[in-house]
Amino acid sequence: MSRLYHIKPRQDSRNRVARTLDFLAGVLLFWVFALAVLLIALPAHMAFCCSLLAASLMCLAGVRLQKWRKLKRQLHNRMWLAGEKLRIEIDNLKTRDDLIMFVGLLLDRSNQFEDVRVTPKDPVPILSIYRGSKVGIQCLPPSLPGAAADTGYCSEIIQQLGEDLEKGQYEKAFIVAIGEIHPRVRWLIKILGRNLQVALLSKEKLVELAVRAEQLSGGEEVFESGVKQERVVKETEPGIKEVVLAPKKGLRYLAAFFMLAVFYLFVHLTGLAAWVCLAFIIINGILALACFIANREKRGAFRLE
Structure with missing residues (x-):
């Protein structure tokens, strides 16, 4: 656990809405896939119920996992920021x-x-x-x-x-x-x-010792400073438009578009499953096109912001 004072945590550039949309999209894709597979062996109504149950269980498990990961990420952020504060203090020692x-x-x-x-x-x-x-x-x-x-x-x-x-x-x-x-x-x-x-x-051991000493002498002062810095980081998070149309998302949307299209053509879905799959194909195609257009405009524009 003490090594977290020295490892900079990976920052999630998505805001809360974007994370929720990504999570729901994953659940829906899982439901479509489960429904398509179950339709091969089960009647339509039974396949629909079973796939819905599987998607619900996955959603519940995913929510619990996300909460655990959020708590772990927050703890890691606080530990690293506390360590960074002390590393700067140690680096300022000149003699x-x-x-x-x-x-x-x-x-x-x-x-x-x-x-x-x-x-x-x-x-x-x-x-x-x-x-x-x-x-x-x-x-x-x-x-x-x-x-x-x-x-x-x-x-x-x-x-x-x-x-x-x-x-x-x-x-x-x-x-x-x-x-x-x-x-x-x-x-x-x-x-x-x-x-x-x-x-x-070493400096790393001093940082760990200093954090423990700060906690003993000043309560959670060192972590409070970490919380303040964490809030500053959160306040600078990009909006949903920047996240949904991020440059790296374009290829993902395009890959999902082709995968779903191939799946739709070869599995020969019917009824509700076909309409849901077709809707996802159209949505991913539109998002991929919008993403490429938005980022092409950004590359062409040069201005002081």
Whole structure:
């Protein structure tokens, strides 16, 4: 679940009306298909009743599925927006001292660490108690995007951390790194972790820890900011015309038109089923034509909006 803080959710560009129309269209297509299949083996009235029952069950299941997906999408949006807020805050840390103070405050607000002591000038700037064990937290300097921090300095402070661990000054250690890590430094951390209890705290782990700390100290403040941003996203959703006549929908309407037309010609439907299928053929044909015309006009027009 914590990975959702770092994965940007896929946005559904459709508004509520468009989603409802797509859902109903799917149910109707299923009903037409079920009716056509059942008419092969059953009398017309029995096939109609059975297909209607199947479509109703599918509709109920679809409604429940859509509600579940909506709740899941909303939770994912809130988690990602909360994580994005904290990622921006972490990215704004420019110096090692800033990072040390941020991590110290973060650990102090967390319920996983106790007796947090921050001394930026010491070789190991943060000491704390983690699950009953004394730990030292070393912070690597933030780096510029695409570039690792000073390799020599990072190696020096990591070696100092290892020496303190070997002397028994603390039982475990964390190394905080929010930027690029040079391969040599990463190799040094790996070697250190083979013999001693050392763990790397990446930016992703800090974000997760910060979200939990925000929830503990400030209620749902971090999620409230996510809700506000989510509302802004919703307010900018396109209208039903933009969704129904979207460029990618044209080929779908055309494909549905040809599939239904072939189905109508080869199955030899009669009665109500034939009229319903014919209506869908006409509707999809009109929508495909309207979609292509609307998007051709959009490509030809160039103006400042």
